[in-house]
Amino acid sequence: MSNSERIRPPWWLKYVNKVMIGAQRLGFGFGGKGPVILTVRGRKSGKLRSTPITPMAVDGKRYVLGGLPGGDWAANVRAAGVVELRQGRSTERVRMVELPPDEARPLLRLFPTEVPTGVGFLKNAGLVTGPNPDEYEALAGRCPVFRFDPVNA
Numbered sequence: 001m002s003n004s005e006r007i008r009p010p011w012w013l014k015y016v017n018k019v020m021i022g023a024q025r026l027g028f029g030f031g032g033k034g035p036v037i038l039t040v041r042g043r044k045s046g047k048l049r050s051t052p053i054t055p056m057a058v059d060g061k062r063y064v065l066g067g068l069p070g071g072d073w074a075a076n077v078r079a080a081g082v083v084e085l086r087q088g089r090s091t092e093r094v095r096m097v098e099l100p101p102d103e104a105r106p107l108l109r110l111f112p113t114e115v116p117t118g119v120g121f122l123k124n125a126g127l128v129t130g131p132n133p134d135e136y137e138a139l140a141g142r143c144p145v146f147r148f149d150p151v152n153a
Contacts (some may be wrong), residue, residue, distance in 0.1 A: 041079075057106060061148070068143070106137075
């Protein structure tokens with residue numbers, strides 16, 4: 001659903017992601033909050049791809065902002081649907097459902113307070129100027145928002 005051209009990630013992101021993935025593999029969690037490792041099969045290569053993401057919980061459901069417009073992991077999720085989430089030594093399989101822009105808008109407004117660590121990243125990417133909810137709401141349709149659903153649902 002993301003109708004925007006690709007934004008290149010910063011040069012350092014690959015290295016930071018590797019450190020986060022390594023810490024998670026060693027069993028370091030963040031107390032149920034913070035980043036988790038999403039693993040999804042690549043839509044072209046078929047290889048498993050992992051990336052750290054930071055979900056947010058709203059009204060008992062979990063969501064994640066799909067990062068930069070045109071991001072590979074979001075495209076892989078669209079193709080695969082079912083992914084694995086790992087936090088510390090805990091792993092679960094979930095179905096990720098992309099929300100239409102109208103459903104994503106209220107969640108995007110909550111993002112700056114629910115995931116404050118993401119504000120700097122999106123600011124550095126030039127998508128927002130700060131933690132203004134109006135700017136995040138305006139990302140609807142440009143940056144995907146996914147909901148995590150149980151696999152058996």
